[in-house]
Amino acid sequence: MKKWLMVFMALALSACSSSEESKTWYQLPSSQLLTQSVASQGSRLLWVEQVAVPDYLAGNGVVYQTTDVQYVIANSNLWASPLDQQLRTTLVANLSNQLPGWVVASQPLGSDQDTLNVTVTGFHGRYDGHVIVSGEWLLNHQGQIIKRPFHVELAQQKDGYDEMVKMLAQAWGQEASAIAAEIKRLP
Template structure:
C-alpha cells in the first residue's frame, strides 16, 4: 500500500515480495522477539503448549505515506494458556525513507517493523507475565 495523500490509499501492483507478506512479517517478528527476550522460547503456535502465552497481532498499517514515511501500526494482545487477556496495547512506528523508490520503501518498512517488535518486546518484558 502507498498512502498518496491524507485520504487516498493505493494498492500495490506487481509487488516484489518473495513470499507472502504476512508470513514474512510473522517470521521477522518471531526472530526479533526471540532476540529481545532471550530468556523466553518464542515459537509458532503449532498445537497446545502447557503454560504458554499467546501473542496476537492485528496490523492496521504497513505502508508508505505520501510524506516519505513508512508506517507500521496496530494492536497486540497477550493471552494466557486459558485464553484470558493479560495485556492489550497499540503499537506504532515510523521511519523516513532515505530516498525515493520502492527499495527505499521496503527498507524503511522493515525498520518500522523492527521498531514495533522492539517496543512490543519491551512492554512484554516490563509486564512481568512470566514466573
Template sequence: MKALLCAAATALVLSACASAPATEYHRLPDAVYRLPDNHKPSVVLKVVLAEPLKGNALLYQTDAHTVHFAKQHLWSQALDIALRNQLANELNRRGSAWRFVPAELKTSEQELVVYIESFQGRYDGSTQIDGYTAWRNNNQTVPGRNFSVTTPQQGDGYNAMVESLSLGLQQVAAEILP
C-alpha cells in the first residue's frame, strides 16, 4: 500500500512540473490610434487580413512552404485593428496631404484599404509583411500599390519578432505613401 501511495504522490508531483507554459499576449508598440492635430482632408483607413491572419495567434514560417500558428503567443487585440491603428499613425507622421482616420471616425467618402497577405516571422531570422492597397472614392476603386517588406529580426523570441514586424510597418507606410 505504501508503494502505491508513494507512486501516486510521485506522479502527482511530476505532472505539476510538466504543466503547459503560460500564454503570453503581444501587442504592436504603436497600436493605439492618435488623432493628428492637423485639419487636412480625412481618408478612412481600413485593413483587410488574409484568412490565416484572422485568428489571434502569431504566425511563424518554418520553411519556404509551412506556416505555424503559435499556441502560447497571441495578439492582445484584434490584429486588423492593431495594424490599422499603427499604419494610420505611421502614415500621419509622414506629412502627407491627408489625415488618416479609422472607420469609427468616418468623415470622408475617400478610403484607403490595405490588404495584408502575410504578417509573420520567418525561419531565416527576419519578418515578412506582404500585401497591396486600393483607394476607394464614391464607390469607385482604384488599385494602389503592392508592398513586400522583409525586416531583419534583432534577437530571438516572439518579442523580437513583434518589434521587427513593427519596424516593417514603418517601411510599409513608406511604400504606400513614398
C-alpha cells in the first residue's frame, strides 16, 4: 500500500511541476502595421532612434506590481521578443499611420531627419487592476529639443495577462497618438 501511495505522490508532483513549467509568450498587438511607400519630395523624415527600458523591464518576464513598492517579474508569462524592440516597432507603425506626409523609420533616414528617443520607465500591470505606461520622450526637430514626460493609466476590463498585455498596448498606442499630435504642431 505504501508503494502505491509513493507512486501516486510522485505522479501528482510531476504533474504539478510540468504544469508550472508551461510558458505563455506575449507579443504586443499592432493595430495596423503598414508598409510605407518611398518618400516623395517634400516628405518629412522621422527616425525613431531608440526606445529604452530599465533593467526590470528588459528581461523576458511580463512585470506586475503587487503592492505600492513590490514588483514581480513573471517566470511563465514572457515577452515573445525583447520589449524594447516591440515598443519601437509598434511606435514606428503607429506614428507612420498618424503622420501623413512623414516617413517614419527605425533606421537613420539622412541628414534632414528629426530624431525621436523614448525612455519607458513603467510598462506593467498593477494590483488595483490598472496598467501603467510611463516615461519621457525627446524629439530633436531641426536642432530644437522638445522633451515631454508621459504617464498613461488604464483600467483593465478583465483579469489575466492577456487582458493586461492588450491594455498595455492600448496605453502605448495612446502615447503614440500624443507624440504624433505634438509632431503635427511643429513648423
